[in-house]
Amino acid sequence: MNYAQLLFPDFSLILSGYLLCRFTALDRSIWQPVESLVYYLLFPVLLFHSILKSPIELHATANLLAAGVLSGLAGIALAYSLPHWPWLGRHIPRRDHAASAQVAFRFNSFIGLALAERLAGTQGVLLIAVLIGVCVPIFNVAAVWPMARHGERGFVRELLRNPLIIATVTGLTANLLGLRIPTWLEPAVGRVGAASLALGLMSAGAGMQLGLLHRGKLLAAGVLGIRHLLQPLIASVLARLWGLDALQTTILLAFTALPTASTCYVLAARMGYNGAYVAGLVTLSTLLGMLSLPFALSVLRGA
Structure with missing residues (x-):
């Protein structure tokens, strides 16, 4: 698989x-008003739609979920x-640590969906x-906490007003309740999501x-x-401990x-932190994905 080609669009x-x-x-x-538009409207719509559109079968994937959540908590x-x-x-x-700790455990779900489709x-x-x-709400809460704590802001208040947290929690709740976006509304919501991804990445570059x-x-x-x-290494150990099958191990x-x-x-x-520094980390992480994905899927899976 050509990982460079997969990561090139981002x-x-x-x-x-x-x-x-x-x-x-x-x-x-x-670009500053664009960031606000992405943060307060476009990304929340994208997160809500992404979580809602695929049914979550918790019982059938309990071991995979446990391994995924534990590896994330370790990160x-x-x-x-x-x-x-x-x-x-x-x-x-x-202060820079409070803003960039999230880089260590959050993930690009769109690349993940594209990769999973090609793999399986x-x-x-x-x-x-x-x-x-399941992981997006947990990881988003974990991303907000250091910044709210370092900035001496009320953590609960920051969570309640954070549009990304609101979107992921409501999306997960609606999914578990079996709710779906009406078919006639899907194209419009999908276009909003596509716009948020492109503008969010371009804002990071700007x-x-x-x-x-x-x-x-x-x-x-x-x-x-x-x-x-470290995250792939931890996942490899957990996959063995939880007895995941070959497909679940590959996805994890x-x-x-x-x-x-x-x-x-x-x-x-x-949230008022050094966005330029974090944007540089996002760029480097995108490039490093070309190394970590082959390492995880070739070396660790083969081992």
Whole structure:
């Protein structure tokens, strides 16, 4: 499988946003309102639709869900603990850590869905949809918590007003209740989702300042190492412990090796943190996915 080809659309949109913002009249004054539109309207619609459109069979995938959630919780714990590691911790800016910890455990669900379809067809899509539906609310809450805590904002208040949290929780609830979007409304909702993905990635490129990664290179190495190396390794161990079959193991390994979510940038920027630094991490994660996906699906699955 050509992973570079799979990841190229996301990377090209990030690059397009960067070039447009730096070398055309479409500067930051244009992209800041776009970020708000994506964060408060387009992405929430996309998340809600993505979770709602695939039925979640919890009983049939209990072991896969357990392994996926546990690997995610391990990633969250590792990301949170970075400032407390010997020697490394004192070189990590706490504010940048609060914004970028999410990079270590969040994932690009659209790349995941496309990859699952290529690996295992409809069955693969259904399995990864279950993981997405259950993990997105958990991971989004985990992404908001360090920023709300560091910014001394009320955590519950931040959750209740966060449009990404609201969309994922309501989507999961509606899915479990068996609700569906009416057929006549599907095309319009799908177009909103497509717009949010393109504009979100281009906004990340527009806000990117790769020079900032040099200032926080140890933090970048930490969160990206957790995302692209430790998460697949943990998933491989859990797949054996939970006795997952070959298909479930493949989907779990793919899920844990995905590039981080493009919404990491939007969330950090809208909560008043260093969005440019997080945008650089999103870009690097997209590139590293070309290494972590073959590692997970070839080396770890073969082992």
